[in-house]
Amino acid sequence: MERDGVERLLIEAGADSRRLRHALSLVCDGQWWTLPDLVRDTATSRRTIEALLRELRLERDGDRFRVPLADTPAYQDLIAVAPPPEDPVAHLLPHYTPVLDRLTTLIAKAPRARHVLDHVSATPETVLRRALLLGARFWLPGSRLLCVGDHDLTSLAVKLVHPATDVTVVDVDDRILAYIDEQRLGVRTRWADLRLGLPSSAKDHDLALTDPPYTPEGTGLFVARAVEGLKDGGRVLLAYGASERTPLLAFKVQQELSELNLAYEAIYPDFNRYFGAEAIGSAADLYVLRPTSKTRPAVQSRLSRVTTAIYTQGPQAVESAARALDATSATSASEAVQAPPASHVAEATPDPSADQAPAATGATEAGALAGFEADLLVGDWPKSFTQPRVKLSTWLAKPYAAAPTRVAVAVPPGLEAALPRLLLASRAAHLRLVGPGLPSRLPAALSAVYTLAEAGEGVLDAVRLPQPEAEVDTVLRRILDNGHAKLANTWREALIALARAQGTTLTKNEARVLIREAADWSDDLTPLEAPLHRLSALREAVATTVKALTSTTP
Secondary structure (H helix, E strand, C coil): CCHHHHHHHHHHHHHHHHHHHHHHHHCCCCCEEEEEHHHHCCCHHHHHHHHHHHHCCCEEEEEEEEECCCHHHHHHCCCCCCCCCCCCCCHHHHHHHHHHHHHHHHHHHHHCHHHHHHCEEHHHHHHHHHHHHHHHHHCCCCCCCEECCCCHHHHHHHHCCCCCCCCEEEEEHHHHHHHHCCCCCEEEECCCCCCCCHHHHHCCEEEEEEEECCCHHHHHHHHHHHHCEEEEEEEEEEEECCCCCCCCHHHHHHHHHCCCCCEEEEEEEEEEEECHHHHCCEEEEEEEEEEEEHHHCCCCCHHHCCHHHHHHCCCHHHHHHHHHHHHCCCCCCCCCCCCCCCCCCCCCCCCCCCCCCCCCCCCCCCHHHHHCCCCCCCCCCCCCCCEEEECCCHHCCCCCCCCEEEEEEECCCHHHHHHHHHHHCCCCCCEEEEEECCCCCHHHHHHHCCCEEECCEEEEEEEEEECCHHHHHHHHHHHHCCCCCCCHHHHHHHHHHHHHHHHCCHHHHHHHHHHHHHCCCCCCCCCCCCCCHHHHHEEEEHHHHHHHHHCCCC
């Protein structure tokens, strides 16, 4: 038994030794522990816990361990007598055991985490406590909550605890959106890659909650989008954590928040706990942030310089982008160009500013456009190309002012999920899509609009199909051809036109009733915002409305 090493660690930690003393008290209490459980329970980084365990003589049972009971008296004077600060909603948990049981099942069955999106699952207790804290601090009945990303399924916890809350989720992962909708708890789902924009239907909320990628770039972007989704007087709840060993990382993130001119109303230390993320103690603080009168201008400034590299892993990791920039900075340099103010439609003029993504290389240069005379370039292309160009974010945000026939789209690595939406944003006859890792097949929902063929390595050609003749296909095609328009509005007008062609009349209200009965999810969103599972179900829903229309026609 070595006590000297333990004392040395505690002395070195000084006032911050409480977390080590808490860990010591746990391994000395006679219970068996695993390393992940001890990290999560103490909210202390794996490296720090491992340093403590190396100084202890442990008995083991598989991957479990504890200090032998005979040795524990030697450490009693080193153990923290008082427990960590009390959880602000711990006293409420016993009243929600059935909800916790259901959340445990839901989280266990949820789609697997995607490391390239920095997914780490929060524990069921954490998402329940988030819902309870929201209800304890704010009046939720009738309020609108926006979840900016929701791999943790906090939206479901809120609806289970506070069913009268209006909840919307925006997420880039179509699997998560489909899973949330499968639960039929009344959560609205919207697809969004926040690097490219926030859906117009995801605005004017009272509260926003986000657990973003834990990089300064990722946290700054997600919080900026959260503020964009708020009405005046709203709040942003942010989960963010860093290791006790790396306070500089936390400082950099807090600098991002300071640049948004947000007021800190509260910080609940170690409120969030996770399955994984042991480098940061499997824990994160919960911030309550309030926008000020200077926040919205700061948000617009922040969003004008969005980069695609926001994650800690994968092709869009911050470090990967930094290495790529270092490799090219010696041979090329260019001045940053401020994006022009947004207008109702994109201007049909050359736009020297492109999305600040890794520069187009290899297949995205001249070879990718061999034999393809593009009228318009979308995304990041070499400046030597003279065609008019537009940013990816602008392309998705509003209809292009002109009507180009042939469009070339550069898709940066890591943005492949945006491909269906980039196609829906266009009415061009022929699009050439350029980028690594593009899927060779279209989602079934878009097969009514395009055919897709490989035109080389990392190059796809999407050719628009002729207008169909069948009634259902005609209505469906009209909806998908108007990607920026409200889906239900286009659907309504298509049904009215179909009724007119059949020699009868259909009022707007009658059309709305048919649509809501067939697709109660279709209000207030555009095809660009719709999750893929909704677009896939659209043809059947359209067929239901057409059948109902024709069956009532004299």
